[in-house]
Amino acid sequence: MGMAIRPPCTKNPGMTPRDELTSTSGTLTQPKDLQGIHKGFLVSFLLSPTSPPEAVIYSPHGILYNSLAVFAKTSPDLRVLALLHGTLNVKVGWSLTGYSDANLGAHNGLKVQRLTNAKYWIGTHDEYKVEQGFTSLMLTNCPITVEEALERERLEDGGRDCGKESGWNYMGSGASSVLA
Numbered sequence: 588m589g590m591a592i593r594p595p596c597t598k599n600p601g602m603t604p605r606d607e608l609t610s611t612s613g614t615l616t617q618p619k620d621l622q623g624i625h626k627g628f629l630v631s632f633l634l635s636p637t638s639p640p641e642a643v644i645y646s647p648h649g650i651l652y653n654s655l656a657v658f659a660k661t662s663p664d665l666r667v668l669a670l671l672h673g674t675l676n677v678k679v680g681w682s683l684t685g686y687s688d689a690n691l692g693a694h695n696g697l698k699v700q701r702l703t704n705a706k707y708w709i710g711t712h713d714e715y716k717v718e719q720g721f722t723s724l725m726l727t728n729c730p731i732t733v734e735e736a737l738e739r740e741r742l743e744d745g746g747r748d749c750g751k752e753s754g755w756n757y758m759g760s761g762a763s764s765v766l767a
Contacts, residue, residue: 615644617654624648625691627655627672631665639664644703645671647711649691652698669766670705672696673712674736676729679722692729693736700755707766708733710759733757 615627627646634641642665649672658665676692690712700708718726731739758764 615646615650615655617651622687622689624689625650639666641666641668643667643669643671644705645711646699647671647673648689649673649695650699651691652695652702655699655702658703667703667705669707669709670696670700670703671709671711672699674710674731674733675713676731677712678727678729679725689726693731693733694739697733697736697740704755706755707764708755708757709762710757713759714761 613629615629617625625646625648627644627650629642629644631640631642640663644667658667672695673690674693674696675690676688676694677690679687679689696708699705713730756764
């Protein structure tokens with residue numbers, strides 16, 4: 588469970604942990620991912636010599652939030668500028684044999700956003716798709732907006748507001764903005 592980091596191509600013996608985080612790309616993996624699609628890709632960088640390391644996480648099909656516990660332990664702190672994770676939950680399978688999730692959707696995305704404290708959440712794979720052929724018989728799309736996921740959390744938590752307390756911004760597929 589956790590994060591496999593590919594180190595920089597050349598390692599300088601004088602590198603500090605901060606230096607290593609600023610020149611890292613890696614794959615975030617989760618255990619027991621039978622389909623092999625629930626992972627993320629992390630790229631970290633520095634915006635200035637005095638700023639904390641920043642990162643972008645790209646997880647087009649989603650990654651289970653509990654696979655990212657490493658973010659609570661990074662030293663120095665790693666600021667996640669953007670999380671690319673879909674809101675559409677897509678299930679694959681037959682009702683008699685059970686389903687597996689192809690896309691993990693907004694409920695999982697909310698947990699990932701809170702765990703990583705990403706400033707921006709950009710939707711991936713949320714666009715309308717025309718499904719055809721044999722595979723389309725096994726797909727069930729469960730569209731849900733971030734607002735609907737927040738409302739469901741509120742209802743499940745006895746009315747407590749679980750909203751956007753961290754000040755993050757959601758951007759849908761196709762939106763554009765300067766991330767800063």
